[in-house]
Amino acid sequence: MKYKYLLLPLxxxxxxxxxxAAHVFWVLLLFLLYLLFIIVKTKQYAPVIVCLVSFxxxxxxxxxxxxxxxxxxxxxSYTEQAVITNIxxxxxxxxxxVIRTHDKEKWAASYKIRSLEEKRLIEQLEPGMRCTFxxxxxxxxxxxxxxxFDYKExxxxxxxxxxxxVTSIQQCEKSKQPLFKLLNIRKxxxxxxxxxxxxxxxxxxxALTLGERFSIEDDILSxxxxxxxxxxxxxxxxxxxxxxxxxxYALIRIGLTREKAGILLLxxxxxxxxxxxxxxxxxxxxxxxxxxxxxxxxxxxxxxSAALSLSYLLxxxxxxxxxxxxxxxxxxxxxxxxxxxxxxLKKAGKSRLAGLAMASFxxxxxxxxxxxxxxxxxxLVSFPMNMVMVPFxxxxxxxxxxxxxxxxxxxxxxxxxxxxxxxxxxxPVHDFITYAASVxxxxxxxxxxxFLSLLLLAVSVFTLFAAxxxxxxxxxxxxxxxxxxxxxxxxxxxxxxxxxxxxxxDIGQGDSLFISAPHRxxxxxxxxxxxxxxxxxxxxxxxxxxxxxxxxxIPFLNGKGVKKLDALILTHADQDHIGEAGVLIKxxxxxxxxxxxxxxxxxxxxxxxxxxxxxxxPVAEAKRGDTITAGDLQFQVLSPESSDGRSKNDSSLVLxxxxxxxxxxxxGDLESDGETEVLKTYPNxxxxxxxxxxxxSKSSTSEAFLKQLQPEAALISAGKENxxxxxxxxxxxxxxxxxxxxxxxxxxxxxxxxFKKGAGTFSVFxxxxxxxxxxxxxxxxxx
Numbered sequence: 001m002k003y004k005y006l007l008l009p010l011x012x013x014x015x016x017x018x019x020x021a022a023h024v025f026w027v028l029l030l031f032l033l034y035l036l037f038i039i040v041k042t043k044q045y046a047p048v049i050v051c052l053v054s055f056x057x058x059x060x061x062x063x064x065x066x067x068x069x070x071x072x073x074x075x076x077s078y079t080e081q082a083v084i085t086n087i088x089x090x091x092x093x094x095x096x097x098v099i100r101t102h103d104k105e106k107w108a109a110s111y112k113i114r115s116l117e118e119k120r121l122i123e124q125l126e127p128g129m130r131c132t133f134x135x136x137x138x139x140x141x142x143x144x145x146x147x148x149f150d151y152k153e154x155x156x157x158x159x160x161x162x163x164x165x166v167t168s169i170q171q172c173e174k175s176k177q178p179l180f181k182l183l184n185i186r187k188x189x190x191x192x193x194x195x196x197x198x199x200x201x202x203x204x205x206x207a208l209t210l211g212e213r214f215s216i217e218d219d220i221l222s223x224x225x226x227x228x229x230x231x232x233x234x235x236x237x238x239x240x241x242x243x244x245x246x247x248x249y250a251l252i253r254i255g256l257t258r259e260k261a262g263i264l265l266l267x268x269x270x271x272x273x274x275x276x277x278x279x280x281x282x283x284x285x286x287x288x289x290x291x292x293x294x295x296x297x298x299x300x301x302x303x304x305s306a307a308l309s310l311s312y313l314l315x316x317x318x319x320x321x322x323x324x325x326x327x328x329x330x331x332x333x334x335x336x337x338x339x340x341x342x343x344x345l346k347k348a349g350k351s352r353l354a355g356l357a358m359a360s361f362x363x364x365x366x367x368x369x370x371x372x373x374x375x376x377x378x379x380l381v382s383f384p385m386n387m388v389m390v391p392f393x394x395x396x397x398x399x400x401x402x403x404x405x406x407x408x409x410x411x412x413x414x415x416x417x418x419x420x421x422x423x424x425x426x427x428p429v430h431d432f433i434t435y436a437a438s439v440x441x442x443x444x445x446x447x448x449x450x451f452l453s454l455l456l457l458a459v460s461v462f463t464l465f466a467a468x469x470x471x472x473x474x475x476x477x478x479x480x481x482x483x484x485x486x487x488x489x490x491x492x493x494x495x496x497x498x499x500x501x502x503x504x505x506d507i508g509q510g511d512s513l514f515i516s517a518p519h520r521x522x523x524x525x526x527x528x529x530x531x532x533x534x535x536x537x538x539x540x541x542x543x544x545x546x547x548x549x550x551x552x553x554i555p556f557l558n559g560k561g562v563k564k565l566d567a568l569i570l571t572h573a574d575q576d577h578i579g580e581a582g583v584l585i586k587x588x589x590x591x592x593x594x595x596x597x598x599x600x601x602x603x604x605x606x607x608x609x610x611x612x613x614x615x616x617x618p619v620a621e622a623k624r625g626d627t628i629t630a631g632d633l634q635f636q637v638l639s640p641e642s643s644d645g646r647s648k649n650d651s652s653l654v655l656x657x658x659x660x661x662x663x664x665x666x667x668g669d670l671e672s673d674g675e676t677e678v679l680k681t682y683p684n685x686x687x688x689x690x691x692x693x694x695x696x697s698k699s700s701t702s703e704a705f706l707k708q709l710q711p712e713a714a715l716i717s718a719g720k721e722n723x724x725x726x727x728x729x730x731x732x733x734x735x736x737x738x739x740x741x742x743x744x745x746x747x748x749x750x751x752x753x754x755f756k757k758g759a760g761t762f763s764v765f766x767x768x769x770x771x772x773x774x775x776x777x778x779x780x781x782x783x
Contacts, residue, residue, distance in 0.1 A: 008309035010038065010047055011054040015316055018058035019323050022066065031055060054313075062320040071105060071161035078164075079134045082107070083175070087187045088125045089214065092542035095122050098160065099133065107164040108140070108155060109133065116539045122169075126187065128180025130173045135166035142766045144506040144749030145552050147376075147448070147559030157321040182274045186210060189275070189405075196408055196416050198423040200430070205419070207233045208401040211277030218544060220430055223437035225375075228364070228382025232393045235276050236331065240285040242398055243272070262293050280315070280328035284335065287311035304339045308332065326374045330367055337366030337465070344468045360386040365464065369457050372446050372490065376558040381442045396425075440588040446490050447561025453490055460486040494520045494561045500659060500760075504743075504751040505529070505556065507548050509695065509719030509726070510576035513666065515633060516560065517659070518756065522631025523562050526569045526655070526666055528553060530579010549583025557589060566630040569594045569622075571653040571668030573605040585611050592630075596653040597623040598643025622653060624681070633659065638685075639670070639678050649694060650674035660755025662688035665709065669694040675705040683708075689753075690714045690740070696727020706738045713741040713762070720746040 017031040038047050080101050088097035095111040113119045125131075140163050143150040155161070175181075193206050194215060203216030213221065213233060224230040244265060251261035273286045288307045295302040312332055315322055322328045338345070341362045348358040364383055371378055379385070400422050408415030436442065449457065460483040467479035500518040510529030516522070529548050557565070568590045570578045584590050585608070593612045599621065600606050612619050624641040627634060639654040652668025665687035670678070671694060679685065690711040693700030695718040714735050718726040727744065735742050743751045748764040755761075 004046075005303060005306070007047065007050050008306045008313070011050050012309040012312045014051040014054035015058040015313055016323065018055040019062045019316065019320050021055075022059050022062040058316060058320065061317070065320055069156065069159050072103065073105065073137060073162060075137050075139065077134075077136045079132065081130060081132050082109075084125060084127055084129045084131065087127055087183060087190075088122070090119065090123050091544060093119070093536075093540040094542070095125070097125070098158075099164070106158070106160045107137070107162045108160050109135070109164040109166050111135075111166040111169060116537070119539060125169075125172065126174065126180075127183035128175025128177055130175065131169050132171045133164070133166050134168045134170075135164050137162045137164055139163070142749075144745075144766065145556050146503070146750065146765055147555040147557075148552055149555070157324055159321075179274070182271065186275050186277075192408055193405065196412055197404075197419045201419060201423040201426050204233070204397070204426065205401045205405060208235065208239065208398055209405045210275060211235045211279055211282060214543070218550075219434055222550075223430075223434045226377070226379060226437040226443055227385045227433065228371075228379035229385050229389045229433075231330075232389055232397075234279065234281050234327070235285075236281040237285040237288070237335065238394065239398060240269075240272075240282065240289060242394070243402060244269070244289060246399075246402070259297060262297050265293055266290055266297075280322060280325060281331040283315055284308075284311050284331050287314060288335075304342075305336075308335055308339060326370065329370050333366050333370060334363045337362050341465060341469070344465070347471075356390065357383075357387060360390065362465075365461050368461060369449075369454055372449055372457070373454055376448050376555075376561070377443055377445050379442055380444055381436065385436070392429075438588075443563075444491070445558055445561055445563040447494050448559045449490055449493075453493070456486050457490065491561075498756050500755050502659070502664075502753040502755075503556075503765075504691070504715050504717055504745060505552065506745040506749045506765075507552055507580075507717075509722045509724070510548075510579070511571070511668070511691075511695070511717045512553065512580075513691065513717075514556070514560075515659070516562070517632040520561075522633040523565050524567045524569060524630045524633055524635075525553075525565050525584075527571055527577040527668070528568070528580035528584060530575045530577065530581075532575045532579070547580065547583060549580035549587075553580055553584060554587060554589065562589075564589055564591050566633075567592045567594055567628065569628065569635075569653065569655070570596075570599070570608070571666070572596060572648050572651055573599055573601055573608075574648055574669060577668065578608060581608050582611055585615055585617060588615065590617055593617050593619045594622055594628055594653075595619065596640055596651060597621045598640065598651055601648055601651075628655070633657070635666075638682060639674060641681075647671070647673070650677075652693075654678055656685070656687065660753060660760035661758035662712075662760070664689045664691070665711075666691045667693040667700070669697075669700070671697070671699045672702040672705075675700070675702050679704065679708055686710060688712050692716045692727070692731065692735075694726075695722075695724070696731045696744075697724070698728040698730045701731050701734060703734055703737075706734060706740065710738070711740050713743060715751055716742060716744045716746075718744065718746045722746070 013034070014031070017027055017034065021027040021031060035048065035051055038051055042048075082099040082101050084097050085100050085106065086098045088095055090113075093113045095113060097109050098106055099109045100106050111122065113122055139161070140152040140155050142152045190206055190210055190212055193209070194202050197205050199215075200217070203213065203220070206212040206215050211234070216233070221230070221233070224233060247268065248261055248265060251264060252258065256264070269286045269290050273282050276282050288304075288311050291302050291307040291310060315328075338359060344362065345355060345358055348354045360383055364386075368378065400418065404415050404418040404422060407418055460479075464479045464483045467475040496519070498518050501514075501516050503514045505512040505514060507529030508531070511527040512529040513526040515524045515526070529552075531546065531548065565584070568581060568584060570581060570593070572578075581593075585593070590612075593609075595609070600609070609619055622628060622637045624637055624639055626637040628637065635655040635657045637653065638656055640651050644651045649669040649671050650673050652670045652674065654668065654670055654674070655666040657664050657666070663686065665685075667675075667690070675693070685708060687709045688711060690701075690709055690713070692714045696716040701714070716727045732742065743762065743764070745751060750765040752763045752765055753760050754763070
């Protein structure tokens, strides 16, 4: 049959369409167009039948799996005998693990450790242990800020529906199941690396040998991600190939035949897959290599495209939710592109350098749509960095990591000696990586593309590949121009939009407001939020502390396509308003910093100003009567008039502005005394939208203030179930008495106002996450 080598790839594409159609039904129309193309192109029945069968099988598979992906439990307190299914993670005073109940449902469990002695006991928990857990179930929440990580969707894809807050763990018994034995071996191997490899290199060694990234420092991992070389830290085809080739060579050297060595490798691959964490890239590489080895053993070769397609189909058959994982998508997309571009790679010539350059170029292009969709940023130096780092990792880092790891198992002293020298090499390399990642010019931010933009980009990439394969300068030039035009459109898309927006971000107990003018003529962030840290014992310190700036603000700005804010305005120096300013400054996301006169009330407040100066960011002090301008956005400063050493809150920067056809009053943490002072100075002050002061504290938003302003709506930024009980009932009663509509981040998530030509509307994010308790709270507030 002429098209028999295409049957498996066609089935893989159809399987993708089947799962996607089960999730978003209009994909069925695209599949029908695809099927029509196959009919016209092949004029044969077999490819069409294969496509239809694959589409139907995976459509119904996903439908059935999704229908079964439900919970039998309700929120409340439970005592449950459950099995720990993964390696428990202990970070500071928190332990997290996935546990499986008696009826096979999985919960994401967490436990707050109370003492150092208890922490040592908790660290002895192992995969497979059956323990009696007591605690309470609560539902995970969707991301409440656009661009943020959607933990609820992630858990859903893992078939987990509950967060289990554990209060006690008792009566633990070990398991004898082979799978858990392997996981315990992995846990012990990770422990060996952490105890005997220098801390600055342990994370790299763990990642390259056992697929564990927990020990990698946040700055190092972020630098690799920003430069587009983070794939080097994931066990993939290159790593599995090098390790398997080394093992095969060793088996041949000790006298085994090729056939026996091949059989042993087939047994080794699933074991190594489990030991290395079974990430999508490892599963793909191991399956493909297993098919190659099996084909060799039975004297029947298998084509790379068939091996890749078969691996893809099997993994989706095992877990159709894999399709939505970024790692799965990138691993198969890059692999498929390299296989389909084999003729292009051959044209690159016999030079290894030319072949590496072309392979890197193909990988960069094929991953671009996925990177822009998931992360909204690309590195402009990714190509040259890969040209340098891929050979360095292939020839030095991976071999030394594997050899050193094996030496540690044989002789701790020899392994430590080798890794000591390894660390001396890696430290300057990581210094260079972090420096390169800090160069602002090397990173490009693109707003999250919609489906049509993504499709257009994918088509432009495909046409560029086709031109490279067929050759011809004219075709290549046209394709390159088309690709560049699409990329330029994606970069400039926000500047074409006539819509402006204001977003009161749900960052917990704090304040952060983002404002963007139409056509991106001005972007401002007022305050950044921040977590108030209390001093504690050293054993409670987290290796990976949560950062609102890294996890919420930067992903939000990336999704909007904002590389740098025109201005960052800090209303006053409380931690819950300025705590993440340092993150934005260090990541070069700010053009100008504006603070109120008398901003520094205590020595630590000076740190932000010093950091801005170190990063060459101009700092301006604002006082009453000033006008702050950022593009088309203008803010009148109403307070403070001068430095007030008595109160940080009443020294807050108070701003009045107009956009979207309404006037806004932003009050920071202004309290009643400060409100009185503002009213005395501006007796005719009015505002349609009031950002309620001090998170709805009873010491703010006085009756006199509301009577004068006559706002139509009030925005309150407060953390859910916060310890301060913000907003206070007195404030809510006052707002109700003056018929003011209240929008709260602790109930509704991010409050969004989108406007165009002097008119706008309010909405909330996420619009779909309106659970019964949340709806009741909204009703209670409205009543």
